[in-house]
Amino acid sequence: MKPAVIGLITIVLAALLVVCLVSFGGYKVYQGFQDGSGGSYGKTNSRGTFTLYYADWCPHCKTVKPMFQEFMGDGVVYVNGVPLAAKMVEEKQIQKGVDPPIQGYPSLLYSDAAGKIVEFNGPRTPDGFMTFLKQQILS
Helix, strand or coil: CCHHHHHHHHHHHHHHHHHHHHHHCCCCEECCCCCCCCHHHCCCCCCEEEEEEECCCCHHHHHHHHHHHHHHCCCEEEECCEEEEEEEEEHHHCCCCCCCCCCCCCEEEEEECCCCEEECCCCCCHHHHHHHHHHHHHC
């Protein structure tokens, strides 16, 4: 086989691996929304930001919101010694086309320093939040 073909096969397999890891990990990855791009997402931490998007009329939000408020404390969460920003954004504050796409409420999104956004899809508890953030820091 020619080196160009081997290189192309390697790139395709690597891309498939990434897709599988994201798919089977239960997370959605959004591209094209940069940290600090404006909108309600606004200025964020250079290490990453974990955001709860919620609506006051949503019964699930009423359950998760107090847990997230306790988890986020004063807006900084330490994950393995790394400070991450944590914040809450109400439905009315979201700017369509500027903020990441919100599929439903509540939505919990982590944005890393490069602007990659991953949707949380685990247990909506402080332990679930921390487990998810540790996985994001390590990846």
